[in-house]
Amino acid sequence: MDISQLKQQAAEYAVDLVQSGMIVGLGHGSTAIYAVRRIAALLQQGCLRDILGVPCSLQVADAAARLGIPLTSLDEHPVVDLTIDGADEVDPRLDVIKGGGGALLREKIVAQASRREIIVVDEHKLVPALGTGWAVPVEVISFGWRSQALYLESLGARVVLREKDGAIFKTDQGNLILDCAFGPIPDPISLAAALNGRAGIVEHGLFLGLVTDVIVAGEAGIRHLTREEMPPRR
Numbered sequence: 001m002d003i004s005q006l007k008q009q010a011a012e013y014a015v016d017l018v019q020s021g022m023i024v025g026l027g028h029g030s031t032a033i034y035a036v037r038r039i040a041a042l043l044q045q046g047c048l049r050d051i052l053g054v055p056c057s058l059q060v061a062d063a064a065a066r067l068g069i070p071l072t073s074l075d076e077h078p079v080v081d082l083t084i085d086g087a088d089e090v091d092p093r094l095d096v097i098k099g100g101g102g103a104l105l106r107e108k109i110v111a112q113a114s115r116r117e118i119i120v121v122d123e124h125k126l127v128p129a130l131g132t133g134w135a136v137p138v139e140v141i142s143f144g145w146r147s148q149a150l151y152l153e154s155l156g157a158r159v160v161l162r163e164k165d166g167a168i169f170k171t172d173q174g175n176l177i178l179d180c181a182f183g184p185i186p187d188p189i190s191l192a193a194a195l196n197g198r199a200g201i202v203e204h205g206l207f208l209g210l211v212t213d214v215i216v217a218g219e220a221g222i223r224h225l226t227r228e229e230m231p232p233r234r
Contacts, residue, residue: 006217007030009222010121013224024053025110025117026039026083029085031120033063040068040069052070052072054071056107057101057107083117086098087121089130089134090125091129091188092128096130097131097137104204105175117213118213125216135158135179136181140202141202155180157182161176192208
């Protein structure tokens with residue numbers, strides 16, 4: 001079974017948790033799009049009704065609208081019942097790194113507004129510590145971005161300005177992303193605090209304490225992990 005099939009399995013399992021009448025956060029990325037397509041199919045079949053989607057990016061909004069999912073906003077519905085999204089890494093505490101697709105700011109806003117944040121991944125995304133194989137995306141405003149890069153380097157990161165198709169990548173808000181390779185992060189909470197306290201850093205890809213469920217697809221089948229099952233952080 002290839003990675004795309006595992007992603008689809010995890011996403012479709014998560015959609016089974018969606019109920020008619022819900023406000024549903026629609027995540028961004030190659031895994032979450034499978035959930036968007038499944039929700040659209042169930043709406044068309046009449047198996048789900050009265051769903052309103054809150055998209056986490058302009059790209060997802062366009063895709064969901066084309067598929068016939070009615071959309072709303074956090075201004076109209078500031079509390080989201082359930083969000084289904086992907087992640088770049090998941091640690092044993094169910095903390096995650098997100099932002100590989102560049103939508104981390106809107107994804108975190110929607111996650112914080114959600115009663116239930118469900119992450120869908122294939123088993124290769126599970127790591128012993130955040131940062132093991134993935135850089136932490138840090139969204140910064142364009143003004144003075146090199147000073148932010150120096151600050152991030154002072155925290156121990158190898159910093160790369162994200163580009164796409166030969167041009168500087170810009171987020172839906174027109175900001176830049178600095179991909180920061182820290183290696184395995186021994187204390188994600190302290191690192192997040194250092195990032196949160198810096199002017200010019202808009203947001204970062206450390207999603208700590210936000211995820212309620214992780215759906216993992218692997219060769220042995222589906223695993224449904226929940227935060228309640230995790231031991232307390234020392």
